[in-house]
Amino acid sequence: MPRLLIVEDDDRIRLSLRLALEDEGYVVRDVATAEAGLAEHRSDPADLVLVDLMLPGMDGFDCIRAIRRLGDVPIVVVSARDDTHDVVAALEAGADDYVVKPVAVKELSARLRALRRRASGTGEGSPSAQVFGEIELRPDAGEVLLAGEPVHLTRTEFRLLCELADQSGRVLSRQQLLNRVWGYDVYGDERLVDVHVGRLRRKVERDPANPVHVLTVRGLGYKLAP
Amino acid sequence: MRAAPWRSVGLRARITSVFALGAFAVSAALAGSTYELTRQSLIDERERSSVRAAYFDAALIRQGLGGQDPDLANLLRSLDTGEARRPLVRRDGQWFARTADDGVTDAVPGALRRMVEEGTPAVQRVDLNAEPALVVGVPLPDGSTFYEITELRELRRTLTVLATVLALVALVTTISGASVGWWVSRHVLRPLADVARAAGSIASGDLSARVDRDRDPDLDTLAVAFNQMVDEVSARSEADRRFAADVSHELRSPLQTLSAATSVLDRRREQLDDRSAAAVDLLSAEVARFESLVTDLLELAKADRPADRRPTDVVALTRAVATSRRLPPEVVDSDRETAVLHVDPRRYEQLLVNLLDNAANHGGGAVRIGLAVTGDVLRLEVDDEGPGVPPEERELVFDRFARGRAASARGGSEGTGLGLALISQHVQAHRGTVEVLDRPGGGARFAVTLPGCPA
Numbered sequence: 180m181p182r183l184l185i186v187e188d189d190d191r192i193r194l195s196l197r198l199a200l201e202d203e204g205y206v207v208r209d210v211a212t213a214e215a216g217l218a219e220h221r222s223d224p225a226d227l228v229l230v231d232l233m234l235p236g237m238d239g240f241d242c243i244r245a246i247r248r249l250g251d252v253p254i255v256v257v258s259a260r261d262d263t264h265d266v267v268a269a270l271e272a273g274a275d276d277y278v279v280k281p282v283a284v285k286e287l288s289a290r291l292r293a294l295r296r297r298a299s300g301t302g303e304g305s306p307s308a309q310v311f312g313e314i315e316l317r318p319d320a321g322e323v324l325l326a327g328e329p330v331h332l333t334r335t336e337f338r339l340l341c342e343l344a345d346q347s348g349r350v351l352s353r354q355q356l357l358n359r360v361w362g363y364d365v366y367g368d369e370r371l372v373d374v375h376v377g378r379l380r381r382k383v384e385r386d387p388a389n390p391v392h393v394l395t396v397r398g399l400g401y402k403l404a405p
Numbered sequence: 406m407r408a409a410p411w412r413s414v415g416l417r418a419r420i421t422s423v424f425a426l427g428a429f430a431v432s433a434a435l436a437g438s439t440y441e442l443t444r445q446s447l448i449d450e451r452e453r454s455s456v457r458a459a460y461f462d463a464a465l466i467r468q469g470l471g472g473q474d475p476d477l478a479n480l481l482r483s484l485d486t487g488e489a490r491r492p493l494v495r496r497d498g499q500w501f502a503r504t505a506d507d508g509v510t511d512a513v514p515g516a517l518r519r520m521v522e523e524g525t526p527a528v529q530r531v532d533l534n535a536e537p538a539l540v541v542g543v544p545l546p547d548g549s550t551f552y553e554i555t556e557l558r559e560l561r562r563t564l565t566v567l568a569t570v571l572a573l574v575a576l577v578t579t580i581s582g583a584s585v586g587w588w589v590s591r592h593v594l595r596p597l598a599d600v601a602r603a604a605g606s607i608a609s610g611d612l613s614a615r616v617d618r619d620r621d622p623d624l625d626t627l628a629v630a631f632n633q634m635v636d637e638v639s640a641r642s643e644a645d646r647r648f649a650a651d652v653s654h655e656l657r658s659p660l661q662t663l664s665a666a667t668s669v670l671d672r673r674r675e676q677l678d679d680r681s682a683a684a685v686d687l688l689s690a691e692v693a694r695f696e697s698l699v700t701d702l703l704e705l706a707k708a709d710r711p712a713d714r715r716p717t718d719v720v721a722l723t724r725a726v727a728t729s730r731r732l733p734p735e736v737v738d739s740d741r742e743t744a745v746l747h748v749d750p751r752r753y754e755q756l757l758v759n760l761l762d763n764a765a766n767h768g769g770g771a772v773r774i775g776l777a778v779t780g781d782v783l784r785l786e787v788d789d790e791g792p793g794v795p796p797e798e799r800e801l802v803f804d805r806f807a808r809g810r811a812a813s814a815r816g817g818s819e820g821t822g823l824g825l826a827l828i829s830q831h832v833q834a835h836r837g838t839v840e841v842l843d844r845p846g847g848g849a850r851f852a853v854t855l856p857g858c859p860a
Contacts, residue, residue, distance in 0.1 A: 195665035
């Protein structure tokens, strides 16, 4: 059973989410502060983390950054704030997804399931390794090499790269990527894709400002070029 | 009340034309009077010299007539008249001239001739071969009469040149007047243009736009007052935004608890007795409605922000929404498979979802989602087979918390009453239109037109 850590300062929300997500089959631990959440995650890493942004003491953004430094566990922000500024800042800090309160438990559960999905189980018959210029992608080993050196990607960044690689140079729209990587079936927030592509570029491009592999196709979406 | 046509002309054009008209009036008056005075004095001068010359010539003829059997033609020829003057003598009812030019004798008017024959010298202006000329008549002592016709062709030419020059001067003055008007109006109207530009930026959401101060103290008051107004508006709008954010947080948090707790209860519905199960059903239905009410309200509060347009495949998005609403794929009636337009995808999704909700709540569900793209304009139609919307309610349904009479008659409590208001806001953010029509064959048709936008 996946183990879930909830960092939320509102006692009632924390308790109700815990009850509802336990019903969905998660083993839930909950803490009220970012500091407690970090300590908890350090001593016994969770499989998924839910973080509120407005927390007493250390705020949600710092909490996300600190957890991200510890590993690539999927992090979902559950916040009452829906300003573009907050969404982008949280994603830049390292969050994998962002949902706005109130979120239905079924919806939240679907988001968490999508993030837990195995990386690139999609490519039936896809080669065990694919090469795009300096980038070598090994989906079965869950590895990415840049000029022979291993690059550390989060689970979501890795899935994003795999989805682009599976298209062998064709363009994927942001909505298609939201559907394939994040499991959105209707309209999802395109900022999610843009920020993650930016993060991916910083890891696999020599000059992230002038990418040569992870390319933006204006008006259409993204593609991976050799 | 219709505006007078003059009012529809721009202020700048009006100032320019007033300047041009003023310059024209002044220069035309000056040119006209100059011409008239010059002409009068030239003609008077000419008349005096002609009369002097005629008297001098008449005196010579009189001396000649004193001799025996004078040869009048020779006498006339001996006069030093130049080309412009033509002397004539009438004696015993017969004309004598230097040459046989009959036209010249016809040019002497009968009235003048009679006056001169009665012994009174006279002057008259006449036309000679379509050129102006002057006839001077002088009676001679022996009863014969002397006439001299002076052609004024030179004078006419001089006057034509003068008129042309004066007309040109008037024209140049008028054009200069118009240019001065154009320049002055630009100078005067520049602060207004600046204010208009700033107001435009503010209207499209850029509250940081301000007007530059003007060096001219008269114009500077406008800039200062405008900037003060914008400061206040943006402060108020910032306060509103903060309030909305606070309210949003305060409403969203308890709703999150309600939503999660209700889902825990819902999961155990089977284990509850009938009364508790009914209560849980009510609870979860109302929590869901409360949730969408708050979401819609918060959305409405920020819906006047500009649309976040990006290239969007509206056909794909429409099909995705229809599928998520469990509508059969054939409901989407589009003439093309893909259409990338510059719209705000989040707003488009919401307005389509709200139209579908509206059709589901009041019209028994959508039976057709029509998509047609002409150029970069999208027309979206959502049809249902419900009772339709009576014409007198077609404007009102887009008001907040307005629900159709048909809906209340059915005791409908679905929906938040904000869905159509939100649609109207999303459409306005795209500068589009939304209207309710009759669906051919019965029911309502909600038609949305969204003008696209160049990249």
